[in-house]
Amino acid sequence: MLRPFSRLSRLSPLSRWAVSRRALSRWTVALPVALALGLSGCGSSEPAGPAAAPTGGARQAKELTVFAAASLTGTFTDLGKHFEAAHPGTSVKFNFGSSATLAQQIAQGAPADVFAAASPATMKTVTDASLAASPTTFVRNKLEIAVPKDNPAKVDDLQDLTDPKVKVALCAEQVPCGAAAVKALDAAGLKVKPVTLEQDVKATLTKVELGEVDAALVYRTDVIASAGKVQGIAFPEADKAINDYPIAALAKAPAGDLAKQFVDLVLSPQGKDVLTKAGFEGP
Numbered sequence: 001m002l003r004p005f006s007r008l009s010r011l012s013p014l015s016r017w018a019v020s021r022r023a024l025s026r027w028t029v030a031l032p033v034a035l036a037l038g039l040s041g042c043g044s045s046e047p048a049g050p051a052a053a054p055t056g057g058a059r060q061a062k063e064l065t066v067f068a069a070a071s072l073t074g075t076f077t078d079l080g081k082h083f084e085a086a087h088p089g090t091s092v093k094f095n096f097g098s099s100a101t102l103a104q105q106i107a108q109g110a111p112a113d114v115f116a117a118a119s120p121a122t123m124k125t126v127t128d129a130s131l132a133a134s135p136t137t138f139v140r141n142k143l144e145i146a147v148p149k150d151n152p153a154k155v156d157d158l159q160d161l162t163d164p165k166v167k168v169a170l171c172a173e174q175v176p177c178g179a180a181a182v183k184a185l186d187a188a189g190l191k192v193k194p195v196t197l198e199q200d201v202k203a204t205l206t207k208v209e210l211g212e213v214d215a216a217l218v219y220r221t222d223v224i225a226s227a228g229k230v231q232g233i234a235f236p237e238a239d240k241a242i243n244d245y246p247i248a249a250l251a252k253a254p255a256g257d258l259a260k261q262f263v264d265l266v267l268s269p270q271g272k273d274v275l276t277k278a279g280f281e282g283p
Contacts, residue, residue, distance in 0.1 A: 064258045065111060067095045067102040069118035069176065069245065070200040071141060074225045075278045076116065082274075083265055090258065098175040098200040099123075106131055106250065113259035116247040116266070118176035118201075123246040135246035138266055139280035142242045143180055144220045144232035146208045151231065153214035158184070158235045161192045161215055169207040169216040170194040176243050177201040181217040183241035205230065219243075221279040244283065 064083070068076050073096045080092035095102065095112070099122035106112055107129045115132060117123040118141070126132045147155050153166045161168050170192070171178035178197070185192055195213060198204040205222050207213045209229045223232035247266055249259035265271050276282065 062089055063091050063093060064113050064255050064262060065093045065095065066114040066116065066262065067097075067106060067110075067112045068114075068116040069099045069102070070096050070202040071118055071177070071219050071221055072096065072116055072245075073202065075221075075275050075280070078274055079262075079265060079271060082270065083262055086265075087258070087261075092262070096202075098172075100125075100175045101199065111254055112250055113253035113255045114247065114249055114262050116245065118245055119179065119243050120246055121179070122176060123248070126248070126250070131251050132248035133251060135248035136263070136267060137244045137246050137283040138271070139245045139275050140242050140283055141219045141221055141245065141280055142238045143177070143184055143217050144223050144234055144238065146205055146216045146218045146223050146226075146230045146232055147214065148208060148211055149229070149231055155215045155233065157233070158188050158190060158237060161217075162190055164193070166215060167213040168192055168194045169196045169198060169204050169213040171201055171204050171217070172197045172199055175200060177204065177217070177219060180241040180243050184217065184235070184237045187237040187240040188235075219279075224279040242281075245280075 066076065066080070073094075076094060076096075080094060083092050084090055095105075099117040099119060102115065103117065103122045103125035106115055106126050115123070115126055116138075117126075117135075120135075120137075123132070123135050127135065145155060145158065145161070147153070153160070153163075155161065155166060160166060170181050173179060173182055177200070196207060198207065201218050201222055204216050205218045205226065208216045208218075209226065220232060220234075220238075223230060247263055249256065249263050253259040266275075272282070
């Protein structure tokens with residue numbers, strides 16, 4: 001019997017080349033498969049474990065949400081910028097509006113870290129729900145009569161607001177600026193019939209700025225914040241209707257540590273400076 005090699009040697013050179021080419025093709029196909037099988041056999045038979053957990057402590061919250069009375073819009077926006085500068089990577093988000101509305105939102109579960117109200121009564125809604133403890137009064141505010149720059153109705157004092165020809169805007173009684181207006185008018189023994197009742201002090205002031213009313217009772221700070229769009233008229237009964245502004249870090253604050261630090265900023269000399277320059281009074 002001839003050996004395979006002997007048979008190959010008896011073929012012509014061209015036939016031997018053809019046979020060798022076919023053999024090479026078989027190796028070309030078989031070699032990757034063999035390598036793949038060999039490599040898979042070298043791997044571990046144990047299943048891969050879970051990815052390693054990241055090391056380090058808990059990640060600090062990077063967003064702070066502050067619910068604040070509409071009359072704090074300018075000052076708190078300024079303080080928010082200071083806070084962000086002192087806490088790189090942190091974003092301060094504000095929800096400004098009627099303190100009564102904000103308090104209800106918090107009581108109903110709205111996510112917030114800090115609440116700054118324009119009256120103790122609206123803060124009480126939150127504390128009664130055990131959502132804040134030990135609020136701190138940080139400023140006080142009082143009313144002025146706001147009139148358009150040209151004062152077309154010639155309003156000079158609180159008595160002038162009782163004239164039926166004078167169109168007056170007031171805050172709704174359930175919000176702090178409205179409650180303060182009621183106190184001031186009661187102290188003066190006057191009755192005023194407003195043409196509109198607004199849900200916060202900013203909306204009330206806007207009625208004057210647009211010339212839709214002749215006068216409104218708003219906070220002194222809002223007259224100052226208008227930057228000359230309206231003029232303010234002080235009246236003595238405003239001293240009997242001053243609103244205290246309390247602030248508190250909320251009990252369920254998603255960013256509890258940042259909330260306390262923001263409250264500390266508001267109560268700090270820097271915070272007091274920003275607030276008093278805007279027309280607020282010390283507590």
